[in-house]
Amino acid sequence: MHRKPHVLLIDDDREILRGLSIRLRAAGYAISVAHGGETGLAAAGEIRPDVILLDLRMPVMDGFAVLSRLREQDRTKAIPVVVLSANTAEKARRRALDLGAEYFLEKPYDPKTLIQALRTASDRSATSTANFETGKME
Amino acid sequence: MSDVERILLIDDDEDDFVLVRELLSEAFGGARMLDWASSWDDGLEAIGRRAHHVYLVDYRLGERDGLELAREAVAAGCPAPIILLTGQGSREIDLEATEAGAADYLVKGEITAPLLERAIRYALAHQQFLRSELEANEALRKTNEKLTQFYRTAHQFVDNVSHEFRTPLTVIREFASILQDGLTGDMNDEQQEYIGIIVSRVDDLTFMINDMLDISKLEAGLLGVxxxxxxxxxxxxxxxxxxxxxxxxxxxxxxxxxxxxxxxxxxxxxxxxxxxxxxxxxxxxxxxxxxxxxxxxxxxxxxxxxxxxxxxxxxxxxxxxxxxxxxxxxxxxxxxxxxxxxxxxxxxxxxxxxxxxxxxxxxxxxxxxxxxxxxxxxxxDPPEVLGRLLRRPELLRDGSTFVSLIFATVGLPEDAPLLEEVERFLQYHLRASDLLFRTRQNAWVIAAPSIEQGGPGMRDRLEMAHSEANRNRPGDALPAIILDVGGTWRISDQAGELIDYFRDVFGVHAACHG
Missing domain, CATH: 3.30.565.10 (Histidine kinase-like ATPase, C-terminal domain)
Known part of the structure; x- marks a missing residue:
């Protein structure tokens, strides 16, 4: 059976979260929303989404910290992460990718590119999870 | 003729004091200007009060000599000139006196009133010159510091502003495109058109922010390429x-x-x-x-x-x-x-x-x-690209006069996926003025312009970055990269030689390639 892919949005801007939710729900995603890094990290472990869309600059716990904590925990380390940030510096991009982010997208984003990135990232995870857990993928 | 008002003689012999006082009186027409300190310690203490315009210091002052006093005084920032008085003149004492920071030295038995007057006048003039030089340098240094600070602030400001602007722009573009794409219901053609204008102008603003950021990075030498x-x-x-x-x-x-x-x-x-x-x-x-x-x-x-x-x-x-x-x-x-x-x-x-x-x-x-x-x-065409750099090095705003070639090789088969990571690593760590060419899937050559002769600077930098990168990598380690310096050429007169060598590098590799 087909289940809607589940995306967890982590950002500290409520309006960005709201807009992203509308956009991604229309694209066929089930949405969970976390306002801020700490909430986001907790939510990731709890709901184990298919993919996470993560902001970088957030107060208290920033996106880099969330990313490395996600990678440390067994429950979350296989969840693909797409970074969506207003910090476009090459350093930030490099660091996010080194920490294991699948894609680095800049704000403002192009909706088509965003959806494409999420799809590719979550497909990859679905394939590798299936392989890992059941070995049934051809 | 002179603004010399107070002079201090540091000398343990009172006869010398009397003699110098007379000479000064003859030279400047008055004896009121001379004070006397009769020991090394008293002398240093008096210099510390900075009450005199010129110091006349005897070479022989008991255990510690006049040279040492001059050194101490200069080290303590004594602003007035010191003239050393010696029993006899020699080239050696002359050099020592200069090295100790004395303005001049006079041989006691040969001092005449005009000679003393002249030595004091020159010493003061020289001191004045040094002081204004020092002040000018200090002023320049301060201005420089201020400009550097300002520059850093400006760059930081542009960085922050561009970041801050992006967030509201993201929201505007997000909701405008939600409307545009009909996610909340259809819009009529006119509404569609207006929303299109909003989206387009938001994109313009985003381009401008990118441009602004690039200019700022370029000025700071941080624009990656x-x-x-x-x-x-x-x-x-x-x-x-x-x-x-x-x-x-x-x-x-x-x-x-x-x-x-x-x-x-x-x-x-x-x-x-x-x-x-x-x-x-x-x-x-x-x-x-x-x-x-x-x-x-x-x-x-x-x-x-x-x-x-x-x-x-x-x-x-x-x-x-x-x-x-x-x-x-x-x-x-x-x-x-x-x-x-x-x-x-x-x-x-x-x-x-x-x-x-x-x-x-x-x-x-x-x-x-x-x-x-x-x-x-x-x-x-690598030789053509390198030729362009050599003909017009100013294109890369680097100011270099030399170019070094560095060969990078990785001992992995040519189809290893990690080679793409090596390419990314090299690209990331090169400066805007460095040219990178891939000679084979697992071999590269870097043309690195430099201000000085010799290319190990770049090689060392890459080696350091390599171990740093591997410390931070969660996934597969970056494979070892063998870095060899192929030589250094001067742009002004060895460009042709370098191009020929470079052509050979690619000729040979092309041949190897098949």
Whole structure:
């Protein structure tokens, strides 16, 4: 059976979260929303989404910290992460990718590119999870 | 004649004091000016009070001599000149006195009133000169510090502003495109059009922020560039959707005409794309509603380059204004207000981005006929690309006089996926002035301009970055990269030699390749 892919949005801007939710729900995603890094990290472990869309600059716990904590925990380390940030510096991009982010997208984003990135990232995870857990993928 | 008011003699012999007082009286017409300290310690203490304009110091002062006193006084920042008095003159004492910081030395038995007067006058004049020199240097240093600080602040400011602007822009664009795409219900044509205008203008603002950030990074030497052999069609494919959207928003006709069989070019495709976008946005503006713009790309084999052009059929630019545009091209980092009026930041950054790709920009226009804004980029022929750098090193704003070649090799088979990571690593750690060429899938050569002879600086930097990178990598370790310095050539007179050597490098590798 087909289940809607589940995306967890982590950002500290409520309006960005709201807009992203509308956009991604229309694209066929089930949405969970976390306002801020700490909430986001907790939510990731709890709901184990298919993919996470993560902001970088957030107060208290920033996106880099969330990313490395996600990678440390067994429950979350296989969840693909797409970074969506207003910090476009090459350093930030490099660091996010080194920490294991699948894609680095800049704000403002192009909706088509965003959806494409999420799809590719979550497909990859679905394939590798299936392989890992059941070995049934051809 | 002189502003000498107080002089201190440091001498343990009272007879000397009497003698010097008489000489001074004769030289300056009054004896009131001379004070006397009779020991080394008293002398140093008196110097510390800074009450005198000149110090006359006897060489022989018991255990510690006058030289040592002079050294201590100078080290303590004594602002007045010290003249050493010695029993007998010798070249050795002369040199020692200078080294200790004394302004002059006089041989006791030979001192006459005019000689003493002259020595004091010269010492004071020299001291005055040194002081003003020191003050000027200090003023320069302070100004320099202030400018550096200001520069850093400005750069940081641009960085922050661009970041802060992006968040509201994201929200505006997000909700405008939600409406535009009908996610909350259909809109009529007029509403669609207005929303299209909002989205388009938000994109303009985003471009401008990117340009602003690039200019700031460029000025700070932080603009990263990642050049490699690229297909022109690929670059065009990447920018075409944005160009189509912009043209539609300006209601301007737009088509693309690319020569068949274009060679690969050596460039940073993202930067070339940015220049094309900048030119196109201008062209659409010039051509206006109902006008037409063509993006064309041609090969110029005689100059080993590819030319990108944006030709519009707008009103054209009058010759005097054409000059003004060139002026604006020239003043990146100049008066931003004057240089951007009506043209966006785009034309400024376009020139710099073209130079980073070892190319040029140009404008051709005729009133009533339209305009062409163009950009050239070298074909991906390594000796040609290196030749461009050597002929015009100023294109890369580096100021180097030498070029070193560094060979990088990885002991992995040519189809190893990790090799792409090595390419990324090298690209990331090279400076904008370094050229990177891939000779095989697992071998690279770096042409690294430098101010000094010898290339180990770059090699050491890469080796350090390599171990650093592996400490931070969660996944597979970056494979070992063997780095060899192939030699260093002076740009001014060894360029031909370097090019020949370089040609051999590629000739040999091409042969190996099959």
């Amino acid at each position: 990642s050049r490699k052999g690229c297909q022109v069609a690929e670059i065009i494919r990447h920018v075409k959707p944005t160009l189509d959207r912009k043209a539609a928003a300006s209601r301007c006709g737009f088509d693309v005409s690319i020569d068949r069989g274009l060679p690969q070019i050596y460039c940073d495709p993202e930067k070339i794309g940015r220049v094309i976008l900048n030119f196109a946005v201008n062209a659409f503006k010039f051509a206006g509603e109902g006008g037409h713009t063509t993006l064309w790309v041609r090969h110029r084999p005689d100059r080993s380059e590819v030319v990108f052009g944006l030709t519009d059929n707008g009103p054209g630019i009058a010759p005097e204004n054409l000059m003004a545009i060139f002026e604006r091209f020239r003043q990146v980092g100049g008066n931003a207000r004057a240089s951007t009026k009506g043209f966006g930041l785009g034309l400024n950054i376009a020139k710099e981005l073209a130079h980073l790709n070892l190319g040029e920009i140009f404008v051709e226009s005729e009133l009533g006929q339209g305009s062409t804004f163009g950009l050239t980029a070298p074909v991906a």
